[in-house]
Amino acid sequence: xxxxxxxxxxxxxxxxxxxxxxxxxxxxxxxxxxxxxxxxxxxxxxxxxxxxxxxxxxxxxxxxxxxxxxxxxxxxxxxxxxxxxxxxxxxxxxxxxxxxxxxxxxxxxxxxxxxxxxxxxxxxxxxxxxxxxxxxxxxxxxxxxxxxxxxxxx
DNA sequence: GCCAACGTTGGC
DNA sequence: GCCAACGTTGGC
Numbered sequence: 001x002x003x004x005x006x007x008x009x010x011x012x013x014x015x016x017x018x019x020x021x022x023x024x025x026x027x028x029x030x031x032x033x034x035x036x037x038x039x040x041x042x043x044x045x046x047x048x049x050x051x052x053x054x055x056x057x058x059x060x061x062x063x064x065x066x067x068x069x070x071x072x073x074x075x076x077x078x079x080x081x082x083x084x085x086x087x088x089x090x091x092x093x094x095x096x097x098x099x100x101x102x103x104x105x106x107x108x109x110x111x112x113x114x115x116x117x118x119x120x121x122x123x124x125x126x127x128x129x130x131x132x133x134x135x136x137x138x139x140x141x142x143x144x145x146x147x148x149x150x151x152x153x154x
Numbered sequence: 155g156c157c158a159a160c161g162t163t164g165g166c
Numbered sequence: 167g168c169c170a171a172c173g174t175t176g177g178c
Contacts, residue, residue, distance in 0.1 A: 007175095033161080034161090055175080056175075060176085060178095131159080133159095134159075134160055134161075134174080134175055
């Protein structure tokens with residue numbers, strides 16, 4: 001079982017939206033980065049857990065825990081001409097982009113802020129805090145996962 | 155809103 | 167295949 005971190009701008013889709021979604025479940029579509037695509041397509045498995053991370057917001061940080069509910073499958077938004085994530089170069093017969101389904105497990109009792117995460121020596125090597133990292137989907141180690149959750153009580 | 159850092163594109 | 171220009175991400 002693997003752990004992941006998924007970034008989303010709360011003004012576009014955040015914890016609030018996930019809590020209101022049917023079954024508190026969503027299609028995590030629109031990822032347009034090849035490294036992230038490879039993980040979604042090849043590595044994500046049902047039962048994996050993922051942090052929901054709020055990016056580009058007044059308060060950035062880890063907001064919730066989600067569970068992976070599907071294997072990776074072709075991202076339908078790539079084929080919709082009126083979708084903001086439309087990619088005319090993606091061939092439905094050989095899709096470029098993949099997505100997964102995620103379900104809310106629970107919100108964290110408080111937002112674990114990026115600044116706190118950067119200050120935690122246990123999380124110094126977390127991909128999230130690597131300078132210039134622009135991945136919107138990234139793996140989290142079991143140790144990092146536990147260290148973030150330990151901060152929830154602080 | 156600024157801007158640094160990065161991935162992608164496209165000319166050659 | 168190189169690499170400069172461009173667009174995007176995302177913290178601040």
